[in-house]
Amino acid sequence: xxxxxxxxxxxxxxxxxxxxxxxSPISGHRSVSWYQQTPGQGLQxxxxxxxxxxxxxxxxxxxxxxxxxxxxxSEMNVSTLELGDSALYLCASSLAGVGDTExxxxxxxxxxxx
Amino acid sequence: AQTVxxxxxxxxxxxxxxxxxxxxxxxxxxxxxxxxYKQPPSRQMILVIRQEAYKQQNATENRFxxxxxxxxxxxxxxxxxxxxxxxxxxxxxxxxxQTGANNxxxxxxxxxxxxP
Numbered sequence: 001x002x003x004x005x006x007x008x009x010x011x012x013x014x015x016x017x018x019x020x021x022x023x024s025p026i027s028g029h030r031s032v033s034w035y036q037q038t039p040g041q042g043l044q045x046x047x048x049x050x051x052x053x054x055x056x057x058x059x060x061x062x063x064x065x066x067x068x069x070x071x072x073x074s075e076m077n078v079s080t081l082e083l084g085d086s087a088l089y090l091c092a093s094s095l096a097g098v099g100d101t102e103x104x105x106x107x108x109x110x111x112x113x114x
Numbered sequence: 115a116q117t118v119x120x121x122x123x124x125x126x127x128x129x130x131x132x133x134x135x136x137x138x139x140x141x142x143x144x145x146x147x148x149x150x151y152k153q154p155p156s157r158q159m160i161l162v163i164r165q166e167a168y169k170q171q172n173a174t175e176n177r178f179x180x181x182x183x184x185x186x187x188x189x190x191x192x193x194x195x196x197x198x199x200x201x202x203x204x205x206x207x208x209x210x211x212q213t214g215a216n217n218x219x220x221x222x223x224x225x226x227x228x229x230p
Contacts, residue, residue: 031216043205043220056215088157094216103218105151105159 002027004093004106012112018079021109025072025093031055032074033103034066037088046089049074050096078111086113116141116208120221127196128229134181135191135224137206144168145211148182149218150191154202162204165189167211193226201228 005024013019025032033056034046045058049068066076072093078085088110092103117140127133139148150162165173165182172180177197181190193200206221 033217035218042222043218045217045219048216050216056217058217090157090159092159092218102161102164103216104161107156107158110157 004091004104006089006091006106006109008109009107010110010112012114013081015081015083015113017081018077019081019111021076021078021089021091021111023074023076023091023093023106025074025091026104029093029095029104030072031094031096032068032072033092033094034074034076035090035092036060037090037108038086043090046076081113083113085111087111116143116146116210116219118206118208118219118221120206120224122224123222124225124227126227126229127193127200129196129198131196132192132194133196133226135193135204135206135226137189137191137221139187139189139206139208139219141187141208141210143210143212147209147211148180148189149207149209150178150180150189151205151207151220152200152202153205153223159205163191196228198228198230201226 007022031050033048037043048056052068063079068074088108090108091106094103146167148165151159163175177194203223207218
């Protein structure tokens with residue numbers, strides 16, 4: 001069974017640009033959550049998608065958005081990139097979300113904003 | 115809001131010895147899960163062990179066990195017979211079972227070094 005796949009693994013963008021990150025969950029999993037990991041703020045929850053709907057959202061500005069497709073694949077978009085957006089972005093998938101005993105993580109996308 | 119605190123930024127242990135990583139959390143809820151995740155240099159978060167708050171018995175997974183003290187809101191991880199492959203960042207995490215939200219609240223992590 002394939003794990004959670006995040007693409008690309010590494011990304012370098014210029015301040016002011018926008019970026020799209022992709023996450024393919026484990027087959028059969030319908031919940032996808034996104035996290036930002038930085039040395040200063042640690043791991044912070046961005047949002048969760050379930051059945052193509054955003055079910056929960058963390059405390060991030062509107063420049064951070066996402067969506068989920070009918071095959072459960074999810075994308076995360078950051079517009080007008082700032083230097084502080086440099087981080088490891090992790091995606092986690094689970095069967096249905098609430099009540100699941102385990103979330104499976106991908107290897108992350110390392111975003112560097114210059 | 116729930117908060118998770120890991121007061122040990124770094125720990126080290128001799129190979130084959132035992133080490134305990136500390137975690138405390140703050141919540142007003144009664145139903146929740148607690149987790150320990152391991153993040154090796156490959157960056158992928160790997161679940162080490164989980165504990166359901168309603169269970170009195172401490173969870174164990176081979177060399178890994180927890181000491182869950184619900185009243186004290188404490189959730190420590192004990193690694194026995196430490197191996198070189200245990201070297202990683204370890205994160206304690208909380209998930210509510212009452213709010214309908216699926217997100218995890220993480221602590222700041224403890225970097226574990228295993229000395230040969």
